[in-house]
Amino acid sequence: MEIYLDNAATTRAYESVCQIMVKTMRQDYGNPSALHMKGVEAEHYVKNARQYIARTLKIGEKELIFTSGGTESNNMAIIGGAMANCRAGKHLITTGIEHASVYNPMMYLESQGYEVTYLPVDSTGTVRLDALEKAIREDTILVSVMCVNNEIGTIQPLDKIGRLIKEKNPKTLFHVDAIQGFGKMRLWPSKLGIDLLSASGHKLHGPKGVGFLYIKDRVKVHPLILGGGQQKDMRSGTENVPGIAGFGQAVEEVFENLEEKLDQLYSLRDYFIQRVCELDGVVINGFTHRQEGFFGPAPHIVSVSFADIRAEVLLHALEEKKIYVSSGSACSSNHPAISGTLKAIGVEKKYLDATLRFSFSFDTTQKDIDDCIDALKSIVPVLRRFTPGGRR
Amino acid sequence: MMFKAFLIKYGEIGLKGKNRYLFEDALMRQIRFALNGTGEFEVSKEQGRIFVDFTSDYDYDEVLERLGRVFGIVAICPVVHCDDNRWENLTKVVGDYMDAVYPDKAFTFKVESRRADKNYPKKSMEISADMGEYLLDRFPQAKVDVHNPQILLNIEIRQKTYIYSLSIPGPGGMPVGTNGKAMLLLSGGIDSPVAGYMIAKRGVRIDATYFHAPPYTSERAKEKVIDLAKIVARYAGPIKLNIVNFTDIQMAIYEKCPHDELTIIMRRYMMKIAEYIAKKDGCLGLVTGESIGQVASQTMQSLAATNAVCTMPVYRPVIGFDKNDIVEVSQKIGAFETSILPYEDCCTIFVAKHPVTKPNIRAIERSEFHLADVIDELVETAITTREVLICE
Numbered sequence: 001m002e003i004y005l006d007n008a009a010t011t012r013a014y015e016s017v018c019q020i021m022v023k024t025m026r027q028d029y030g031n032p033s034a035l036h037m038k039g040v041e042a043e044h045y046v047k048n049a050r051q052y053i054a055r056t057l058k059i060g061e062k063e064l065i066f067t068s069g070g071t072e073s074n075n076m077a078i079i080g081g082a083m084a085n086c087r088a089g090k091h092l093i094t095t096g097i098e099h100a101s102v103y104n105p106m107m108y109l110e111s112q113g114y115e116v117t118y119l120p121v122d123s124t125g126t127v128r129l130d131a132l133e134k135a136i137r138e139d140t141i142l143v144s145v146m147c148v149n150n151e152i153g154t155i156q157p158l159d160k161i162g163r164l165i166k167e168k169n170p171k172t173l174f175h176v177d178a179i180q181g182f183g184k185m186r187l188w189p190s191k192l193g194i195d196l197l198s199a200s201g202h203k204l205h206g207p208k209g210v211g212f213l214y215i216k217d218r219v220k221v222h223p224l225i226l227g228g229g230q231q232k233d234m235r236s237g238t239e240n241v242p243g244i245a246g247f248g249q250a251v252e253e254v255f256e257n258l259e260e261k262l263d264q265l266y267s268l269r270d271y272f273i274q275r276v277c278e279l280d281g282v283v284i285n286g287f288t289h290r291q292e293g294f295f296g297p298a299p300h301i302v303s304v305s306f307a308d309i310r311a312e313v314l315l316h317a318l319e320e321k322k323i324y325v326s327s328g329s330a331c332s333s334n335h336p337a338i339s340g341t342l343k344a345i346g347v348e349k350k351y352l353d354a355t356l357r358f359s360f361s362f363d364t365t366q367k368d369i370d371d372c373i374d375a376l377k378s379i380v381p382v383l384r385r386f387t388p389g390g391r392r
Numbered sequence: 393m394m395f396k397a398f399l400i401k402y403g404e405i406g407l408k409g410k411n412r413y414l415f416e417d418a419l420m421r422q423i424r425f426a427l428n429g430t431g432e433f434e435v436s437k438e439q440g441r442i443f444v445d446f447t448s449d450y451d452y453d454e455v456l457e458r459l460g461r462v463f464g465i466v467a468i469c470p471v472v473h474c475d476d477n478r479w480e481n482l483t484k485v486v487g488d489y490m491d492a493v494y495p496d497k498a499f500t501f502k503v504e505s506r507r508a509d510k511n512y513p514k515k516s517m518e519i520s521a522d523m524g525e526y527l528l529d530r531f532p533q534a535k536v537d538v539h540n541p542q543i544l545l546n547i548e549i550r551q552k553t554y555i556y557s558l559s560i561p562g563p564g565g566m567p568v569g570t571n572g573k574a575m576l577l578l579s580g581g582i583d584s585p586v587a588g589y590m591i592a593k594r595g596v597r598i599d600a601t602y603f604h605a606p607p608y609t610s611e612r613a614k615e616k617v618i619d620l621a622k623i624v625a626r627y628a629g630p631i632k633l634n635i636v637n638f639t640d641i642q643m644a645i646y647e648k649c650p651h652d653e654l655t656i657i658m659r660r661y662m663m664k665i666a667e668y669i670a671k672k673d674g675c676l677g678l679v680t681g682e683s684i685g686q687v688a689s690q691t692m693q694s695l696a697a698t699n700a701v702c703t704m705p706v707y708r709p710v711i712g713f714d715k716n717d718i719v720e721v722s723q724k725i726g727a728f729e730t731s732i733l734p735y736e737d738c739c740t741i742f743v744a745k746h747p748v749t750k751p752n753i754r755a756i757e758r759s760e761f762h763l764a765d766v767i768d769e770l771v772e773t774a775i776t777t778r779e780v781l782i783c784e
Contacts, residue, residue, distance in 0.1 A: 316607030
């Protein structure tokens with residue numbers, strides 16, 4: 001049996017998600033913009049998905065734009081947000097541990113004459129509020145902070161950040177990259193002072209190729225994709241009906257009894273940490289235990305450094321036992337570049353290349369974790385004998 | 393579709409005396425293999441030339457591209473058929489052909505004719521002269537130049553008439569399969585696919601061996617090597633790829649031998665294993681991508697040390713090439729983009745900081761003595777557990 005512990009990279013789609021997607025392609029396959037019945041039927045799926053998602057966020061249905069995924073949502077929020085508000089100023093703020101889909105649009109804006117401040121984080125990966133307070137200026141148009149860090153799982157204090165931003169400069173927009181956080185906690189943008197929020201379908205058992213951007217009523221964002229004027233001109237292109245329907249279905253299923261599921265997932269995480277610490281030379285990056293409110297670790301991510309081990313080799317050794325994990329962050333795993341987050345939280349140099357990310361889903365069982373720990377216990381000592389530097 | 397056939401010109405194999413038919417048959421076989429799947433066609437030979445006649449629709453550009461990869465072809469001439477040989481019709485077809493192929497009519501030309509059908513009312517000299525006259529009438533800007541024409545128009549009268557004037561250079565070399573078979577040591581790098589290509593160009597069929605070291609090398613590294621074998625196979629024909637698991641041998645060497653000799657000893661065992669498989673499968677030599685002095689294991693002394701374990705000839709077609717020269721060929725054959733994908737191969741995993749560059753064979757043999765009690769069994773296991781794939 002395979003053990004999939006890479007749920008922060010992507011998740012397995014729910015059966016019900018696949019079913020509704022097939023239906024939108026074989027039976028109700030119309031174009032939602034079409035005037036005839038076939039179009040109206042297809043539009044229902046989009047409306048329903050919009051409804052489910054809006055309900056979980058306690059937002060208005062009109063405040064939701066469907067996109068091609070998290071990356072597009074982040075690009076639209078940052079570049080589209082900066083373009084629409086450039087008259088108010090040309091300063092943006094983000095953190096040093098953002099995902100590339102936030103970081104690279106910021107770099108792009110810098111090349112277009114904007115100024116960007118990158119906030120430091122402490123050793124748990126939590127953004128430094130004192131630095132944020134100092135950074136917000138009269139001409140700051142947007143602050144972008146991720147909800148949950150994708151590499152170590154730290155939750156950012158969104159409530160405090162939102163409050164601080166609105167105190168210092170009520171005109172500054174607050175964007176949250178919630179791609180790892182959506183479905184792992186209750187997120188209510190209006191309570192948190194969030195103006196823009198990105199999420200992605202395939203991180204919570206939906207399909208790949210679909211995501212959304214929440215844009216608060218009356219917040220100005222320029223569309224990045226122009227064309228036939230779908231979604232009120234904000235995101236042209238025929239709606240990805242199968243993707244949107246699947247996303248909606250996944251959200252409906254995930255948010256059912258969410259609190260209960262989260263409690264279970266947190267105990268599973270505690271159990272994993274307790275077991276993995278039975279090995280020698282192991283360091284947990286970020287928080288170990290659940291905290292109150294918007295603080296502490298997300299329930300599904302654990303980052304573990306193994307002294308004297310090359311992460312990639314350990315990853316492949318686990319793979320031979322059909323246990324799938326990720327080194328650092330999956331998105332950057334293909335590049336030899338070393339994790340930005342681990343560096344930013346001050347992980348010792350020898351651990352940078354020695355870190356694996358284990359990430360769980362609501363389907364992960366205690367037995368999966370026991371099997372994974374057993375595998376680690378048999379592999380790690382062998383690898384330490386052979387990995388260069390591991391030998392006396 | 394204007395062109396219905398291709399006349400294939402071949403050079404070197406025309407020289408081969410009594411064995412000539414072997415070379416021609418091999419070339420026809422390679423052409424059939426290369427064109428497989430492009431449509432219905434027949435390959436025939438007559439009077440020192442090979443014709444490919446299409447009886448169905450086909451994609452002209454694709455056929456030319458595929459023929460351009462068949463070693464032994466010197467030039468490819470796209471041919472137009474004329475079914476109705478009566479002079480009136482023939483002149484019209486030839487005139488239309490010239491009109492379509494040469495938009496600029498200010499050309500110089502010469503007509504060359506052959507008459508396989510001796511009952512045809514005009515002799516070949518008359519055909520050439522009369523056709524020249526017709527073309528001069530039809531295209532007043534054109535001139536005849538019998539010594540140095542820009543266009544040499546060929547007309548061959550058989551049951552049908554063949555008309556051709558274009559000549560597209562082929563790759564040259566000799567048809568694969570006319571010079572036996574060799575075993576290529578294929579890594580994931582730039583050099584070995586080029587070496588395989590160059591040997592294949594001399595008519596040699598290729599088998600290949602790749603050394604895989606899981607978990608130190610990943611599944612992607614293996615995929616990459618399979619992709620490279622497929623790229624070489626586009627020229628060399630189907631390649632039988634042996635994938636040998638080298639991990640245990642590598643570990644044994646790492647544990648028991650001096651680390652600065654690691655790479656040399658490893659390569660010696662790779663050569664031994666490759667030679668064993670080569671002999672078993674009827675290969676007549678080994679092929680490597682080594683180039684003098686490129687890395688520590690490719691100095692003259694190191695090459696001598698690895699060469700010493702083989703009794704078979706080892707061919708190193710890029711031995712005198714600079715890296716730039718190799719890259720150029722790699723780009724030409726379309727392997728470069730794949731070769732530079734960043735997955736580690738087993739040679740780069742355990743390299744010592746300062747590997748020996750001038751190994752002494754005696755010293756190496758003394759070091760290998762430490763492996764004596766385990767190595768035979770490990771080598772045997774590696775050979776018997778190898779995975780065999782046909783890449784085409």
